[in-house]
Amino acid sequence: MTKVRNGHQPLPDLLQAHPLLGLANETSRQLLADHAMPCSAERGNRLYDQGDSATRCLFIESGEVCLVCYTEQGEEYVRNHFSAGSLVALPVMFMEHGCYPASAMATGPLKGYWLSRKSLLEACHQDGPLSLACLRYTSEMLRQSLIKSYSLATTDCPRRVAEYLLGLHATQNETALELPLKIGQLAANLGMRGETLSRVLANWRRQELVSGRGNKITLLDLDRLRLIGQLPSR
The missing domain is CATH 1.10.10.10 (Winged helix-like DNA-binding domain superfamily/Winged helix DNA-binding domain)
Structure with a gap:
């Protein structure tokens, strides 16, 4: 097993063990790792703001992240939570407008890696299994959102x-x-x-x-x- 460095597990090891990204071929995983950047944050730290250019998504190694939006009256509400192993803003990487639709905030000590949007799209173009895995992941997020909406209504x-x-x-x-x-x-x-x-x-x-x-x-x-x-x- 590769040793932990600077408090982070090496990204190639994390990608290979991940249920989604582990389906990518070795070339795609290496492409993602080569263009990734480590991320650390404390509770309450903003990771990005609603409307910012979406140039990267976050792979959570440890900790939790919540997505926050604001009403026209300025009231804050939480749209979603993500824990270790999650990919925050993955669906946004495939959206044409290229902007984050919500702000992201660490809800505790956080470690992870920023994955480049450009490298992710390039990997998906050359790697069919990875593309299908990303589609399944975003489809499951949509399903969970519909379940939550139904629960709130009923x-x-x-x-x-x-x-x-x-x-x-x-x-x-x-x-x-x-x-x-x-x-x-x-x-x-x-x-x-x-x-x-x-x-x-x-x-x-x-x-x-x-x-x-x-x-x-x-x-x-x-x-x-x-x-x-x-x-x-x-």
């Missing part, structure tokens, strides 16, 4: 909050959770007002389903939360 607020917290529990493998978003951002991401989210959490604290405040929440009764979120017990 489920009540407590169920959305329960589903989110249980999903975070599955990711962090802890009952004591650290929310990656501020309450207002999380509320917008779940399609509700900040006051509504605060009211749901306050009600659950009274019922001893959760405890804690701010971005620290402890899940006290997983079975009852799964019932609210209509998820099977484990």
